[in-house]
Amino acid sequence: MRTPARRTAAALAALLLCLAAAPATHAASPHRHRAATLDDLARQHGRYFGSAVDNPELADTAYSDLLGSEFGQTTPGNGMKWDATEPRRGVFDFTAGDEIVNYAHAKGLKVRGHTLLWHSQLPNWLTSGTWTADELRAILKSHITQVVKHNRGKVFAWDVANEIxxxxxxxxxxxxxxTLGPGxxxxxxxxxxxxxxNVKLYLNDYNVEGLGAKSDAYYALIKQLKAEGVPVDGFGMQAHLALQHGFPNDVRGNIRRFADLGVDVxxxxxxxxxxxPADETELAQQADWYGKMTSACLAVRRCVGITLWGYSDGHSWIPSTFPGEGAALPWDENLGHKPAYDAIRNALTAARS
Known part of the structure; x- marks a missing residue:
């Protein structure tokens, strides 16, 4: 039996009314309200915000997932150093570095290469050998060439010379x-x-954040290299700071003077x-310093980004290297935010407004 037209119209109107009143559910709706990450905020200033990672940490799923969602850049902590990449002369092993590069690219993170030339973590075959200048120069050229070529197009910058x-x-x-002299x-x-x-080439060191003999030496060296036409694109300030040693209050001016040489920082x-043990006073001071470092970078256009050396106290190198010290990072051992996280976020937000 056919339903009268008026009954059909009434039923359709009632159905549409119910649908309009029903709460909308969309699979994408949670992402509409996702809080901006530190890297999101940094990108609004044309910077990146990143964190280093070491290979064993990738197995910590909660840690690696947060790394891949909060940050926009990563640096392999050890996987690209000489002892990892050329454990025997002329025999290269890129396994560790490739693992982090592949992880980073899958998560949408860009990668800083670290490091081609360092006095530490060299393989025994290199440090125990007796080399002429010509031999060592050939070894160094081969190492740099092979490692950089392997990672060509995979990293955006290299710490070429580290802590010299x-x-x-x-x-x-x-x-x-x-063996070779300063050349x-x-x-x-x-x-x-x-x-x-196409890759950016950096010199990188610690205790160079403020003005002093060490940063002056790098300033003079980069000025000289630029004058001689040597390709140097950036200066890396490691910024391994310690509350007991004081804050480099001239960091902003120091960043600016290197930028004025025509290099990125x-x-x-x-x-x-x-x-x-850490107390509330120390954590507040630490937060203040993280905010100051972030603001100092944002104040100079050619300061291109900030990388934490790991982001959680649960995976920090500090306690094993400096016994009795630690609590150095913006996330605690349980991946909870510390006051330092809020200070970074506030600095990024304040600079935007």
Whole structure:
């Protein structure tokens, strides 16, 4: 039996009314209200906000998931160093570095390469050998060329020469300096540029955030390299700070003077440690320092980004290296926010407004 037209129309109107009154559910709705991450906020200033990671930490799913969602950049803590990439002369192993690169790209993170040339974590075959200048130069050129070529297009920057200066501004007496003299730094930069014309090339060190003999030495070196046409694109300030040693209050001016040389500046390994056990006063001071470092970078256009050296106290290098110290990062061992996290966020937000 056919239903009268008026009954059909009434039923349709009632159905539409019910549908209009029903609460809307959309699979994408939670993402509409997702809080901005630190990297989201940094991107609004044309910067990145990142965290280093070491290979064993990728197995900590909660940790690696948060790394992949909160940050926009990562640095392999150890997987690209010489002892990992060339454990035997001429025999290269890119397994560790590739694991982090593949993870990063799957999560949408860009990667800083770390590091091509360092006095530490060198393989025994290199440090125990007796090399002429020509032999060591060939070894160094081969290492840099092979590692950079393997990662060409996968990393956006390299820490080419890492920690080459002493605190007084003299060259560290590494195997490279003692055998090759200071010219090895320019050679390393040129070889890296030849292997990847598009990657950014950095010098990187600690205790260079403020004005002083060590940062002065890097300033003079970069000025000299630029004048000689040597490819140097950036200066990395590690920023391994400690509450008991004071804050580098001239950090903003120091960042600016390096930027004025025509190079980018990055905060590359930021953590701020304290004497344990941590108390509320120390955590508040730490938060203030994290905010100041963030604001200092944002104040100079050529400060391109900030990288934490790990983001959680649960995976920090500090306690094993500095016994009795720690609590250095913006997340605690349980991946909870500390006051430092809020201070970073506030600095990023305040600068935007």
């Amino acid at each position: 200066m002493n605190e007084d501004g003299t060259y560290r007496q590494s195997i490279f300096y003692k 090895y730094v320019a050679d390393a930069l040129r070889w890296a540029r030849a292997a990847d014309p 990055a905060v590359t390994e930021l953590d701020i440690r304290m004497i344990l």
